[in-house]
Amino acid sequence: MAAAAELSLIKPVNPIRPFGRPVVRHPHLKFRIAAAAAAMAPQKPKKAGKTSIKETLLTPRFYTTDFDEMERLFNTEINKKLNQAEFEALLNEFKTDYNQTHFVRNPEFKAAADKMQGPLREIFVEFLERSCTAEFSGFLLYKELGRRLKKTNPVVAEIFSLMSRDEARHAGFLNKGLSDFNLALDLGFLTKARKYTFFKPKFIFYATYLSEKIGYWRYITIFRHLKENPEYQCYPIFKYFENWCQDENRHGDFFSALLKAQPQFLNDWKAKLWARFFCLSVYVTMYLNDCQRTAFYEGIGLNTKEFDMHVIIETNRTTARIFPAVLDVENPEFKRKLDRMVEINQKLVAVGETQDIPLVKNLKRIPLIAALVSEIIAAYLMPPIESGSVDFAEFEPQLVY
Ligand SMILES: [Fe+2]
Numbered sequence: 001m002a003a004a005a006e007l008s009l010i011k012p013v014n015p016i017r018p019f020g021r022p023v024v025r026h027p028h029l030k031f032r033i034a035a036a037a038a039a040m041a042p043q044k045p046k047k048a049g050k051t052s053i054k055e056t057l058l059t060p061r062f063y064t065t066d067f068d069e070m071e072r073l074f075n076t077e078i079n080k081k082l083n084q085a086e087f088e089a090l091l092n093e094f095k096t097d098y099n100q101t102h103f104v105r106n107p108e109f110k111a112a113a114d115k116m117q118g119p120l121r122e123i124f125v126e127f128l129e130r131s132c133t134a135e136f137s138g139f140l141l142y143k144e145l146g147r148r149l150k151k152t153n154p155v156v157a158e159i160f161s162l163m164s165r166d167e168a169r170h171a172g173f174l175n176k177g178l179s180d181f182n183l184a185l186d187l188g189f190l191t192k193a194r195k196y197t198f199f200k201p202k203f204i205f206y207a208t209y210l211s212e213k214i215g216y217w218r219y220i221t222i223f224r225h226l227k228e229n230p231e232y233q234c235y236p237i238f239k240y241f242e243n244w245c246q247d248e249n250r251h252g253d254f255f256s257a258l259l260k261a262q263p264q265f266l267n268d269w270k271a272k273l274w275a276r277f278f279c280l281s282v283y284v285t286m287y288l289n290d291c292q293r294t295a296f297y298e299g300i301g302l303n304t305k306e307f308d309m310h311v312i313i314e315t316n317r318t319t320a321r322i323f324p325a326v327l328d329v330e331n332p333e334f335k336r337k338l339d340r341m342v343e344i345n346q347k348l349v350a351v352g353e354t355q356d357i358p359l360v361k362n363l364k365r366i367p368l369i370a371a372l373v374s375e376i377i378a379a380y381l382m383p384p385i386e387s388g389s390v391d392f393a394e395f396e397p398q399l400v401y
């Protein structure tokens, strides 16, 4: 996963819950970041030098699902539509492990980190933390799916395990990046302390498909931009994005194959409503998140809103090849709605930063949340684009560029 967990809006918070199931929120949970060497293995958080990230509505989430239902879905005796030959082809692709030797660091990393000072350094650390959490979230989910599906469908199970290998690599590489800033995310602590959001399998498919594809488009867009504008290349991690994003693309293609094998998730009116809902959640979450962090995108020479709109439009076009309906994100009204949501969200953030007592803060939030919800619903109800195809032949896994 990459932009994993660009889905936080689905995890409902207070009244922002247009369609989702109620889930518990833990606003005071803080992550510990031990000032220790990065490691994937669980470790005790160290007291010295640790810092914390405040969990908010838009913090990346961890997911869990109904593994028994997953087993039924991938049982070849129950589901005759499972195209095992296609999954075997995908498995071979994953076994090839194109990026086995890609994630190798060099002395440039530490030197670049040392040069970065002031607000850019701070926002950069946050970027590494959030990306690492998102990748790690994918690692945990795929690893568990690999373990649980071993008996019913060893081929699909092995693909999940190999995808968790990729995500562990991504998360580990980002965590090593944090060590350049004398920090490390305590992933063992994170695994135990975080709350997991439950999604039924069909929602896991929509959500992870979108996360992988949006991750692909984010990484490749940043890579291409920095290749053209090397003066903004402030930290070498971006040079790795070209091959890295191909991992995300392959992960997305695998979910596309999984969805094809479960046409009941694609071919009725409910599927269309959910497809639009997941698209909207992912796009809105990303847009609001990134607009709170314009310093990061400006720091690498990007215009945040232009970057996000490009990523949304491309992701939506890719998604339209498999989802039965998508949003009309190229309609200028869609962007206008997103921009209004950003304004409201900024006011919400400002309320949170005041010295008011919680009751007063909550009272001030009510009209803002109502306004945000009504913008979200209005965006959801915009005329959608019918998409997907009954004939799935063209959806063979392929590189997008
Ligand atoms: Fe990843």
Ligand SMILES: [Fe+2]
Binding pocket: 001, 002, 138, 167, 212, 247, 248, 251
């Ligand atoms: Fe991925």
